[in-house]
Amino acid sequence: MTGGPAIQALPGATSATETSAIETRGLSKRFGRQMAVDSIDLSVPRGSVFGFLGPNGCGKTTTIRMLLGLASATNGSITLLGQDIPARLRDVLPGVGALVEGPAFYPFLSGAANLHRLDTADRHAPSATRRQRIHEALDRVGLSHAAGKKVKAYSLGMKQRLGIANALLAPRELLILDEPTNGLDPQGTREVRSLVRSLAAGGTTVFVSSHLLAEVEQICTHAAVMSAGRIVAQGTLSDLRRAGHVQLKVITPDVGAAQGVLARLGLEPAVGRQDGADGQVTAEFPVDAVSPEEIAAALVGGGVRLRGFLVEGSTLEERFVALTGEGFEVEQ
Amino acid sequence: MLVALAGIPVLIALAVRLTSRVPSGRGPAFLDRIAENGLFAAVTGLLVSIPLFLPLTVGVVAGDTIAGEAGLGTLKYLLAAPAGRVRLLLAKYVGAAVFCLSAVLAVALSGMAIGALLFPVRPVTLLSGDTVSVGEAMVRVLLIAGYITVSLLGMAAVGLFLSTLTDVPVGAMAATIVVAIVSQVLDNLPQLEWLHPWLLSHYWLGFADLLRQPPSFDNFASNAWLQLGYIAVFGALAYGRFTTKDVLS
Known part of the structure; x- marks a missing residue:
């Protein structure tokens, strides 16, 4: 291999x-x-x-x-x-x-x-x-x-x-x-x-x-x-x-607090789209480090009002593109 | 192609019939004899077809054997079937050989038929001066057909080899026909006399001995050995090439 x-x-x-x-x-x-x-x-x-x-x-x-x-x-x-x-x-x-x-x-x-x-x-x-x-x-x-x-x-x-x-x-x-x-x-x-x-x-x-x-x-x-x-x-x-990336998505009005909690768990949160009062915080999610339920508990414990919580595996297509490159050119 | 080949003696016979008088000693050999004996339509037809028309059709068939399958893309499916490379090559050569025989027979049989239809058929005076019955004469025509078929087998082997070299059938066909023509041209150059006995086409027109009484088979044997040599050499080359070829079409 x-x-x-x-x-x-x-x-x-x-x-x-x-x-x-x-x-x-x-x-x-x-x-x-x-x-x-x-x-x-x-x-x-x-x-x-x-x-x-x-x-x-x-x-x-x-x-x-x-x-x-x-x-x-x-x-x-x-x-x-x-x-x-x-x-x-x-x-x-x-x-x-x-x-x-x-x-x-x-x-x-x-x-x-x-x-x-x-x-x-x-x-x-x-x-x-x-x-x-x-x-x-x-x-x-x-x-x-x-x-x-x-x-x-x-x-x-x-x-x-x-x-x-x-x-x-x-x-x-x-x-x-x-x-x-x-x-x-x-x-x-x-x-x-x-x-x-x-x-x-x-x-x-x-x-x-x-x-x-x-x-x-x-x-x-x-x-x-x-x-x-x-x-x-x-x-x-x-x-x-x-083997691909799994992404964590949190929807909450308390964007700042959520970022803080996630950062403390060792993740690298990024602020995504703002939709009315709700904000989106996303983070790359290493499966082995910490389980989703622990994160959810930590967020709730940190006073974050959870309105959406999603752990999303990448599709094969995302994996494929990640492995073979984005370009349209035929590789030589 | 067989129909076109069969058409040649018909064309000749019709031409002779319509002009009714052929000046002796002009045109292809035996042409002046057709009017007096229909069986000569077959001999003349064969004689006229040997230099170009028969090599042309054999070149097309032999050149198409492998390259044609490759060009269509069916070669990979035949091999994956699995047909076996050696088996496929042999089958293709046998197919080409059968075509050689059919092509020559098409000319010979249609010649005899049209000759019998348009002209009287009578006992034939041979080159040695003896006269043989109609039945015996027909056997002689078939003997000549056999001789010409053997003559074409070496060329079919050359075509088979050339066909393994390319995926473009037209290329292999043209190359095979060129080989036959070049061989005939070289055979006509007296300066290259040492080369002549080795040329593919050297014995192509040498069947006159079969029209003697008793028939002489010396040329037949020399021709058969020469063609066998061509089959061995080009068969081996085709085998070597085809069994190691990457089929990418």
Whole structure:
């Protein structure tokens, strides 16, 4: 783990490879002089829904390509479902469904024909159940009515659904979905969310890369945040949130008194917005030092008329911005 | 493309039919013989297609094999399926080889058909002066088709290799066709005679021996060995390149 807070979310893990669907050690990829992926240690527990976060161009897709054996790693090791990658790629990949950097299909073939072709490419896929599996996969993503339509007539969202259907062609132990909700309408996004939940409930590990934080916040149990080729935070979602700042907000007409009490407790109060007679005092709130109820008691004891008292954890978005920087520029 | 290829002998036969008289000794070889025996439409069609049209279509197909999938973005899904890189490469080469055969057969069969339709079909006088029956002559045409198919297999291997180098199919197609053309140009320079037996296209037009009685298979064998060499070298290069390639498209 390099840079940022290191949070491991494998309590009581006997052997990392047994309990992990994905495990990387010092994984790096260099393109020319640029380190696209810089020594990352990912640990995706089996059965988790793992959010892989990061701004555009931070190395998420490159990492996914290495996981699937599409690109070779410059350095480091990968274990997928307990097997070494790329050495055991052929044994592992049939159990892995993937959507990598946008769906891609033959435009002159129908959706079903495209799936048929991709399924035929997998030697392990039984041909006897092919039609049935294609039908079920299309049904699952709500494309049954467009199965016979040529892909060139599909909208972006439909192609995206077809890409997900491809990942679902066989029962998978692990799904790797790169930006699965790209181009989907709000309804489609909801469907993908419930699809991911139902897959996870069925025991499939789902690895979702995304830059949509709300998305990740809603469906994921674990997450890692990547920035400029490095992993800056990793762990369960609640761990990640907790690692962020928690803010205390006190609404009271006795601003001065409240400041005094908070300062005595070792906090650094700041005076916020004045709303009529009530003032707002805020302070960064270190969780371990003093509990909220003690602060409340101290304030009341100090004669502060409490009209509002709020302990607010940061959202994932605030955490994300804090970890990856505010700027709009694509990091190099 | 197969339809276009099949159209060539039809075009030739129609032209001969409409002008009715072809001055002997002008135009492609055997052209003057079509009117007297329809089977020659197939031979002439093949002969005319060899320098450019067949290499063009084979170049398009072979150049598209891997680069086409990469350009569409479907390559990553095939590999993640998993298709297996070696297996995919082999399947693509077999596909290209099947196209070589279909392309040549399209010319040969449509030639025989249009020839039979527009002109009389009779026993054929071979280059050695012997005359063979119509059935035997058709076998000879198919033998020539086999010879030309083999001729194109080396080029298909070159195309396969070039196709692993790029994500832009048009680039690989053009490069493959350029290789075929350059090979033919070099084969026409007497100063480079030492190089000629090693050129991809050296035996392309050397099927005349199959029109003798008995047919001589010397050229057929030399050609097959040469093409096999090209397949081995460029197949190995394609393997080396493709199995280590980072698929980033």
